[in-house]
Amino acid sequence: FFQGARDFILLNKKLPDSDENIQEYAEKLSKFIISGGLGHDIKDTDALRLSQLDLLCSKEIQSLKEPCKFFIAIGNVVRRVGFSKTTIEELAKELGLAKSSLYTNFSSKKEMFEALIKEECLNLFHVIKKNLLYAKNSAECVYIFMETEIEFFLKRKGLLYVCRWLTFQNSKDDFKIKAMHEKREKTIGKDEQLDFTSFILNADIITQIPDFGTPKMDAQIMFSWIFHMPIFFLLHNDLHDFPEESVHAAMKDFFYCMEKGINFIDNNENNISGGKK
Template sequence: MANSQISNKKNTKSLILDAAFSFYHEPHFTDFSLNQIAEKVGISKPAIYRHFKNKEALLESMQAHFYDLLAERLIEVQKAAESGKEYSKMPFAETIQFFAANPEYINYFLSQFSLNENFESQMRAELSTRGVKQATVSINKEWTFSGKNDDQIQALYCGTTFLLFLKIREKMHKCKKTALDDNFGVKLIKFVTDGLRGVAEPGAAIFPKEISNERKEELKKICSIDESAFPPEDRIFTALATVIKKFGLTNVTIEKIADELNMAKSSLYFYFDNKNQLIAKLIEKEFSLLNEIIFENISEAKTYSECIYISLLSETNYFLFRPSIIPICQWLIQNTSNQMGSDKSLEVTHAWENRIAEDVKKIDLGFRISPEILSLWQGFLPVALTVMGKKYKMPYEEYLIAIEKIFECIQNGIDTDSCSI
């Protein structure tokens, strides 16, 4: 009888945790209440207190559960790597497959990363206590991000690529544009490790072309920003970025933005109907300027490889010149990937995307890849680079070194002998 009661308690506790994570099925996460949890589980609110002292205890258990799941899978990767199995690809592919089938955990990770500036170091420490070794996730108490470190850049390249394509696949699946491919994890691992060279035939437009050092210097000059000709940043956009930095993405309100601007809330409602419209319009305006710069610079590209190189440089320079855009990057990665299901988002946006359209169709990740998705992937790598570089105060010279390495990863994949993903 006692064992049965314990079993029931464990089952109920698991159901409560599952209900809490279910609020992360959609990336537009909003806070939940214990009443909502109780309703989802089909129990009374007081019944929750038999398993969790309060909401804070539930949130702590959610975090511990996430770390347990992640550590369990990374340890399998670790064991495979130690035994010499094919670069631990299969266990890692299974990990990707798990998160593809359970997107709430990816959305939870993204929300925590956005809300907690110490989440990265906290996660490394938590994984370490669960037996995940340094070689698997680069755990190091003195770890600082540097553009000179190959392992860190490769980790950034892999992590950003995995997260973005998981989000895109999630959206495609929800829009019924694709089923959950059982080989998605294997295909994504191959795409990351082999780069464009591994998915294109020699002679194809997307097949990597060498860029001489002399030509790269020319392209760097093309991608430099003339500060004197650059328009000032929208003051509402600056206020939005400040509010996000102070209070976190989920706690942004029209009132807080108005307070930051020292103006009446009604004045903002004159221009915007709600918070989401305000954010969307401001980002659309800011990124239209970025697109103009990139497209103008891309017109100088002689090959698709040069197109990629120009895009990486132009975007990085832009983000470094507009640092207030960095706090909004979390909103970008959730919402931009969520637009992948609409036909409008898949329209060709510049000349090179027209030229590579046929080549891109041959890339098999288990769902439709378009030139626009390929550009989105390449565009988010500088976002991740700038976020990490700003956090660790990386000098501009190291950004240039990092861009070279990211470019090499896109073109030719990663060095699997020196990196454990």
């Protein structure tokens, strides 16, 4: 993830590279992952507090209304056959409708997916904003953001695979931060885009970003990482048919790794995530 981000920025900004720069990047990123982390104070954020936050995040998600049957059908078909094999015919069959009726609302499969992403990303965005009010510090902002995402996608598993398609679309060649930003502007709308951007850039969730060796845009890269990792955990959880509890446990360990580095987990394995590494 970080390597792709670095390559994209160097190419996009036309920045020179060298063996010395690569070595410095490797050293800083290794330190960040192994012993550094975001460096927030987490002495009050123990396993009990994280369990309390789990309940609060879940409560807000439960209040969301179910997506419309059309969006549920898209998610179901993508989950079953994959994006490349998802056709208008497959969607019509899932819905029990004539293919021609779908074209009255959308001109293409891509347009259908973008409509789904717009609707559901806004739902996720608004519930995250609500849940962040429960945070007592910056570290809890990070955890609440990821845990809300976990709860959201557990309730809307079909959407999870649509997000995987979006991730692949935006990363198969380069780390396309600009492309993602432009897509969000088109699908969410100007006013809501400004609201979203302002919220992210001013939220505690991306304060105190360390230098992990990626030139420029460290905050945007870190935020993108925070967003993508819950999706990664959920996809693997679903692939291996693990119980939902396992993804929550994995997220807690990952949270501590993000804040203090892997060494923190190794040295405190009996005191976090309910006492189990």
